[in-house]
Amino acid sequence: MTTAVKERKLTVARAMAEAVAQEMRLDPKVFVMGEDIGQLGGVFGNTRGLYDEFGKTRIRDTPISETAFIGAAVGAASDGMRPIVELMFVDFFGVCMDAIYNLMAKNTYFSGGSVKVPMVLMTSGGGGYSDAGQHSQCLYGTFAHLPGMKVVSPSNAYDAKGMMTAAIRDDNPVVFMYHKGLQGMGWLGTEAGATVNVPEESYEVPFGKAAVVREGTDVTIVGLAMGVHNALKAADLLAKKGVSAEVVDLRTLVPLDRETVFDSVRKTGRLIVVDEDYHSFGVSGEIIASVCERDISVLKAAPRRVAYPDVPIPFSRPMEQFCLPNPDKIVAAFDSIAGA
Amino acid sequence: MASDIVIADDMWDGDEQAVVTNWFASDGATVTQGMLLAEIMVAKIQHEIRAPANGVLTIVRKVDDVVSKGDVVGRIA
Numbered sequence: 001m002t003t004a005v006k007e008r009k010l011t012v013a014r015a016m017a018e019a020v021a022q023e024m025r026l027d028p029k030v031f032v033m034g035e036d037i038g039q040l041g042g043v044f045g046n047t048r049g050l051y052d053e054f055g056k057t058r059i060r061d062t063p064i065s066e067t068a069f070i071g072a073a074v075g076a077a078s079d080g081m082r083p084i085v086e087l088m089f090v091d092f093f094g095v096c097m098d099a100i101y102n103l104m105a106k107n108t109y110f111s112g113g114s115v116k117v118p119m120v121l122m123t124s125g126g127g128g129y130s131d132a133g134q135h136s137q138c139l140y141g142t143f144a145h146l147p148g149m150k151v152v153s154p155s156n157a158y159d160a161k162g163m164m165t166a167a168i169r170d171d172n173p174v175v176f177m178y179h180k181g182l183q184g185m186g187w188l189g190t191e192a193g194a195t196v197n198v199p200e201e202s203y204e205v206p207f208g209k210a211a212v213v214r215e216g217t218d219v220t221i222v223g224l225a226m227g228v229h230n231a232l233k234a235a236d237l238l239a240k241k242g243v244s245a246e247v248v249d250l251r252t253l254v255p256l257d258r259e260t261v262f263d264s265v266r267k268t269g270r271l272i273v274v275d276e277d278y279h280s281f282g283v284s285g286e287i288i289a290s291v292c293e294r295d296i297s298v299l300k301a302a303p304r305r306v307a308y309p310d311v312p313i314p315f316s317r318p319m320e321q322f323c324l325p326n327p328d329k330i331v332a333a334f335d336s337i338a339g340a
Numbered sequence: 341m342a343s344d345i346v347i348a349d350d351m352w353d354g355d356e357q358a359v360v361t362n363w364f365a366s367d368g369a370t371v372t373q374g375m376l377l378a379e380i381m382v383a384k385i386q387h388e389i390r391a392p393a394n395g396v397l398t399i400v401r402k403v404d405d406v407v408s409k410g411d412v413v414g415r416i417a
Contacts, residue, residue, distance in 0.1 A: 009364040045386065100402075186361030186381040190403060195362055 005255065008199040016122070019164035020047065020084060022202045025052055027262050030168055031058040033069050044183045062213060066096035070121070073165030075101045078117035079130040082168060087123040090177060091134045104173045105148030110153035122166045126179035126226055126276055128324055132315035138308070138318025140224070140275070141282030143175050144253040150207055151254040155228035156194045159251060162205030169204065177339060179225040193229050208255035216246035219334055220264040222287050223274035224250040227325060231274050234330035243334065254284060258290040262298070265291050267301035271327030272333045274318050274325050279307040301337035306330050345377065345392040347407060351387050360405045360413065367373045367399040371416060378414070380407060391416060392416040
């Protein structure tokens with residue numbers, strides 16, 4: 001007979017909302033701003049229930065003007081509040097990037113540390129559901145490249161809750177990038193592996209600590225967010241061929257846990273990086289560099305990356321699916337270095 | 341006594357079909373009355389389905405199944 005385990009599965013969307021609600025109950029300085037985050041509960045479900053509990057002064061629907069309301073959040077944070085502000089699609093960052101990378105990311109430095117900017121910029125990324133090139137990008141590398149802000153992206157509901165709690169409590173600006181395909185929202189595609197058991201009580205998942213989500217000895221597959229699920233499925237396929245794959249979930253890009261990646265590659269000797277962001281100048285290159293710069297001799301074979309090709313994301317479903325990372329591409333990447 | 345988990349007629353307006361988007365409890369899990377069990381989606385809006393009784397859950401309609409008002413999505417025994 002199997003032991004009855006107390007189940008409390010949540011989607012990433014519900015886990016995020018629960019973390020926000022718990023912090024809002026503790027700290028009156030925490031409030032939320034964004035488009036459709038009020039009565040609708042967020043287009044991606046991550047503020048559902050908050051409006052009913054906290055009302056319109058703390059759960060503030062904004063006009064469609066990211067320039068204004070993200071700028072307002074930077075001001076509020078610099079003045080002692082702890083805003084959580086939603087940029088509905090990360091693709092829209094163009095109109096508000098000055099507030100993000102010249103103000104949010106730099107105010108603390110420019111003030112010699114006398115001004116803190118404890119805000120969370122939460123934003124959706126990722127494709128796979130035919131929403132075309134202005135609603136499907138990940139842009140991890142774009143944000144992680146610019147100093148002055150933490151950049152995190154959970155792969156499952158447990159991490160999403162703990163990382164949101166940590167983000168709200170952090171005195172630095174945090175860009176919380178959630179993948180639409182992991183939200184449990186149905187019309188965005190449903191990755192079942194993201195909906196996991198989540199404790200009801202509050203907890204933090206600390207930044208800068210990657211998770212080895214599957215242990216193995218022959219190859220290290222590194223990813224984040226949706227990439228972790230592709231990596232786990234690839235690891236299942238590889239196991240059928242007798243290959244033991246280790247999967248590392250980066251969880252946070254800034255700070256980046258290079259140590260866990262390096263330790264894993266030292267054990268396996270092979271490295272594949274999975275990234276739904278663009279191939280060039282991004283996360284995948286950074287991960288590979290952080291191993292090679294430290295000790296190239298741990299690699300038995302050239303590292304490989306399975307990333308999004310350097311093209312704007314197509315609307316056509318067959319074309320988009322052709323471009324996206326997937327488990328078969330990861331297996332093919334392994335096959336290309338298996339003999340080494 | 342077994343309880344059917346039925347999609348209520350007043351869950352949304354009209355007779356559009358819905359899709360099961362999430363089960364928050366596993367097949368065979370022990371559930372308690374009122375606990376959130378599943379979400380179903382109509383026109384991009386999710387609706388909650390809660391447990392009508394205490395007992396052991398049997399999932400009848402899986403994630404991604406298309407369902408209508410009145411359908412039995414699960415049973416609690």
